[in-house]
Amino acid sequence: MDDALFGSPPVEVAPGAVHLPGWLTAAAQADLVRRCRDWARGPAGMRRHTMPRGGVMSVRMASLGWHWQPYSYTRTLPDGTPVQPFPALLGDLAARAVADAYGAPPAPGADPYDVALVNFYDADARMGMHQDRDELSREPVVSLSLGDTCVFRFGNTETRTRPHTDVELRSGDLFVFGGPSRMAYHGVPRTRPGTAPPELGLDGRLNITVRASGLRG
Numbered sequence: 467m468d469d470a471l472f473g474s475p476p477v478e479v480a481p482g483a484v485h486l487p488g489w490l491t492a493a494a495q496a497d498l499v500r501r502c503r504d505w506a507r508g509p510a511g512m513r514r515h516t517m518p519r520g521g522v523m524s525v526r527m528a529s530l531g532w533h534w535q536p537y538s539y540t541r542t543l544p545d546g547t548p549v550q551p552f553p554a555l556l557g558d559l560a561a562r563a564v565a566d567a568y569g570a571p572p573a574p575g576a577d578p579y580d581v582a583l584v585n586f587y588d589a590d591a592r593m594g595m596h597q598d599r600d601e602l603s604r605e606p607v608v609s610l611s612l613g614d615t616c617v618f619r620f621g622n623t624e625t626r627t628r629p630h631t632d633v634e635l636r637s638g639d640l641f642v643f644g645g646p647s648r649m650a651y652h653g654v655p656r657t658r659p660g661t662a663p664p665e666l667g668l669d670g671r672l673n674i675t676v677r678a679s680g681l682r683g
């Protein structure tokens with residue numbers, strides 16, 4: 467198999483923020499979409515979370531390993547349903563992603579990757595500018611995109627506003643942000659409906675972020 471057919475060189479969008487287009491093979495994308503369908507079902511599956519001021523998120527989310535809901539991690543959902551387990555496959559993918567993004571795998575003794583948030587965007591879904599700040603660990607966030615292309619807005623660590631860079635994330639792309647960019651604001655102002663690879667059979671966009679919570683228990 468010719469790996470050169472997949473992917474293109476890493477692009478450093480900001481210090482510590484690396485975009486690796488086409489990182490997942492078509493087969494790996496199809497496998498992850500199948501798994502997302504399983505994770506989406508059931509009592510701990512996809513839901514739209516309510517924000518503290520009462521707004522409802524347009525993105526549907528499922529959590530693995532730890533349940534995230536604005537703005538904390540818990541082991542159970544609010545109704546007591548246990549969170550779904552964190553799959554070893556995603557831990558392996560995160561370690562490979564960090565190695566490919568930075569040229570070195572996570573340091574021995576680094577906080578383990580132990581949580582994944584699975585986001586589903588229909589044609590109208592968006593995600594406002596935010597920091598991923600509910601983890602105690604500062605290990606890089608590993609983001610995998612499947613299905614429709616989106617505009618991923620990657621900003622700065624100080625404000626939700628400019629300067630920022632808009633990156634098109636396509637199906638199979640990897641984006642890793644750590645180090646000086648770990649606390650950068652970022653968001654998804656829009657997706658591009660109908661751009662998913664037809665063979666995925668996915669109407670919309672899935673995003674998986676794999677994170678180290680730094681939590682125990």
Ligand SMILES: O=C(O)CCC(=O)C(=O)O
Pocket residue numbers: 583585593598609618635652653654673675
């Ligand atoms: O969908 C994306 O690409 C970003 C998701 C994100 O920022 C998050 O889940 O915190």
Ligand SMILES: [Fe+2]
Pocket residue numbers: 596597598652
């Ligand atoms: Fe985020």
